[in-house]
Amino acid sequence: MQEDASPEHRRPTIKDVAERAGVTKATVSKYLNRAHGYAMAASTRERIRAAIQELDFQPSPLARGLSRSATSTIGLVVADIRSQFYPDLVASIQTAAEAAGYTLVLGSSGDDPGRELDIIRSMAHRRVDGVVLVAVRSESDHIEYLRRRGIQIVLASRDLPDLVADTVVVDSLAGGRAATRHLRSLGHTRLAHVAGEATVKPFADRARGFALETADLPGLPVEVATSTIEGGRAAARSLLDVASPPTGIFFASDTMALGGLMACADLGLRVPDDVSVAGFDNVTVGQLPGIGLTTIDSDAARVGERATELLLERILAPAGATTDPVLITRPAELVVRTSTAPPRD
Structure with missing residues (x-):
């Protein structure tokens, strides 16, 4: 049976959004790529946003990526997603990434360096724009693998003996x-x-x-x-x-x-x-x-948020711009509760 190709059944396009909002297709494209710093009047942004919502428009990440050699995707590699430590960290990274117009792809290595490299390779093949690494061990081979492919890297919550990439940790x-x-x-x-x-x-x-x-x-x-x-x-x-x-x-x-x-x-x-x-x-x-x-x-939530900010700064930097990696060390604060007390004897 042939599909009904009437406007209410076909997938809406950028052209449909532009017509509904009363702007050009180029303006809609700039709105979709707003994470890259395009200036736009607030009233124009609101009209486009309303048109997207009314039409239930879903932009194609692949098409957007091909148009500017990027995919608006960030990878996150953690050691073991089952750990109690990761929920706040992952949530903060996802929130910061989505606020900037990026999609987060998560991989859990199970604390296995070989599996970690497989996940990193898979993310590289997906053409992610950058990767937040939380699962790294003492070697820096995985970072060099990503760097050779032009993928930006930030380390969060785990650091290496040498400062080879932007790093955010607690002391x-x-x-x-x-x-x-x-x-x-x-x-x-x-x-x-x-x-x-x-x-x-x-x-x-x-x-x-x-x-x-x-x-x-x-x-x-x-x-x-x-x-x-x-x-x-x-x-x-x-x-x-x-x-x-x-x-x-x-x-x-x-x-x-x-x-x-x-x-x-x-x-x-x-x-x-x-x-x-x-x-x-x-x-x-x-x-x-x-x-x-x-x-x-x-301070997992703030570490994740700051690491994502650093990664986005690297991704959005002008082509050819290079700066030395930075280390941000958050203070370690003691939280005293009821599991500690003076010894009985």
């Missing part, structure tokens, strides 16, 4: 020190740290912060775990199921700390009466009554 070293100092200020001397993988620089910095603040307390145990609830749970059980367990534990992430709370319940230990627990990230679930996790605020 993990200062945060590790603040969390450990808090436990010591309460009187804890039998302390332990559940660390993340040393190849991830923020985790290494947090572990160094712990070490610096406990340098006068030799022999404190450190367990390395995957940044998952189960990883934190297993590490905490190993630390606590001994004759003289620590009275305070600093976890490299809130996700691991949540596993630590489960381990305490497994062993019949009360938090904070038997053991104080501190984390890092300030995830939403840690704020719930009954959990009350003491933590370091990773």
Whole structure:
């Protein structure tokens, strides 16, 4: 059966929008590409916006991309979307991208460098205009892969030993020190740290912060775990199921700390009466009554927003413009809740 090609059934075009708004097709095209700085009177923008809404017009991202060698698409690569840390970060990046007229494409590497590279390659093939990397480890090969293809990159929440791209992070070293100092200020001397993988620089910095603040307390145990609830749970059980367990534990992430709370319940230990627990990230679930996790605020929403702003600045910069990468370090703030208290003894 032949489709009905009447105006009310066919897909509206830029020409239809232009006629409805009483402007030229070129003006509508400029409105659709407003993220690229085209000037336009507010009344004209409003007429075009109303026409688009009335006609239910959906611009073709591919056609827009071909017209200016771009796709108005930003890629976001995270380590593990199941982590409690990512919702605020992803939401802030998506909000900032959409406000600028960009679509966000999300990929989760599962903390696998090989899979991370596959996702990055896929995004490059989709011709994304830029990528926010949150899943990077210590190597910079993935960044060079994107850079060779003319794709802009910003790192968010995870940094590398060398500043090879614009980077926005919270101060993990200062945060590790603040969390450990808090436990010591309460009187804890039998302390332990559940660390993340040393190849991830923020985790290494947090572990160094712990070490610096406990340098006068030799022999404190450190367990390395995957940044998952189960990883934190297993590490905490190993630390606590001994004759003289620590009275305070600093976890490299809130996700691991949540596993630590489960381990305490497994062993019949009360938090904070038997053991104080501190984390890092300030995830939403840690704020719930009954959990009350003491933590370091990773400022995820602002980190994501600022990283997206930097990426858009790179994307929209004049052709040939080059500037050195910048590092923006957000302060680490301690948030004290009910999971920490002085030791009973």
